Amino acid sequence: MSRANTLPFEVMQRPLSPTQQKVYDRLRRHVARTGATPDLAEFARDLDVHYVSLKQHLEALATKGWIVFESRGRGRSPHLELPAAATGVPILGSIPAGPLSEAVADAEAYLPIPGMQDRGFALRVRGDSMADLIQDGDVVLLEKRPTERSGEICAVRVGEEDVTLKYLDRLDGHEWALRPHNPDYETMVYPASAIEVEGVYRGLLRGPVADALAIDG
Amino acid sequence: MSRANTLPFEVMQRPLSPTQQKVYDRLRRHVARTGATPDLAEFARDLDVHYVSLKQHLEALATKGWIVFESRGRGRSPHLELPAAATGVPILGSIPAGPLSEAVADAEAYLPIPGMQDRGFALRVRGDSMADLIQDGDVVLLEKRPTERSGEICAVRVGEEDVTLKYLDRLDGHEWALRPHNPDYETMVYPASAIEVEGVYRGLLRGPVADALAIDG
DNA sequence: CTGCGCGCTATACTTTTCGTAGTGAACGCG
């Protein structure tokens, strides 16, 4: 598993050597499976390297910014943790203008949702075109996949403009309708070639809950 | 701090001896402050008791069901954790009929929201009287406090009936109006003596997010 | 009162982990 096909938001970190990459992957796998970080000694046995080697690799990973690894003195279990960016879903600021792959680099926070590591992201909604269903300020969880059936709520980009959240109705093979929930807004029709589905609606958080549940990366 | 004025959902657990209660309270405080569980030795020093005594108390707490505490063999840090019920906000099943203080005993899950330990609870909404703002199946976070101003969304109980979620308008000193968001339903007016505010709306979760973020106690 | 059990505490010892220091081999690069 090379750096290229892991996660898109691990961009600014310095590159890893092969064994460091291996250690990092195993650590991610272990955290994904058990939820907790392993003992250093146990982890070293699992990786079939010596404790000190593992420790050096973890220190290298820490200085390169991939994990948090701080000793707490002799005898005490060290504090080892993956950044939220590696386990959670990024909350991007209000709908971004540029491509999403760039926006995820400076996510404002992360939602600790396991099981949709790479496919998920969240947007803070601006405007009331989907009111009262979705309101201004809501945090919407989206799944990065194409539409499966007509009528789904999707985050779509029209041409070079900003991403908007609308019902996406398939009119025929060539045209899509972007239908708001709020009747004050108008349904717009575009050729299939002009729009791009960035994500499909999977749920939302409203109110202080969103901030309370989010953790910063 | 006696058992009576701690948390209402710590009801089914067996009672604690004074020192066990003290250990439990200090543990909760430490987890609330630092987020992590302390070392046994450090914790023992903090409590000014011996390591073995602390360990026995923790074992007693574990067998009584107040905490999770399992040793992992000599030298290895033990696994120590408070149940979600002690740190999170309980999600009660669809709006309960009986008094809330009883319903919290069998919460279906907990939301890990720090900072509103005792004041918060969540309900899974049934019905569409607040649609489209709040939909059937949404999980609504509520704060256990009286209304502060007219027009807030509240979970109120009318007489002996189920709890319902409505806008609560103060008409005058004696009467309140329960106003739905959905125009298909009618606004009801009751004397102040007949209604009881169980909680004030603080936000909601919709879709699979709710289940993904919840942890069971 | 006496003896017994029980809860709490304390001491002593073993096992394991974690931290640090130091060594050395393999490799790439100017």
Place this chain on the structure above:
DNA sequence: CGCGTTCACTACGAAAAGTATAGCGCGCAG
């Protein structure tokens, strides 16, 4: 070649967790 980086190992000390055992206070049946 010299130099830095990565990787792996040995050795030792410090701190923590587990275990066994014993002392102390208290309630209680006899």
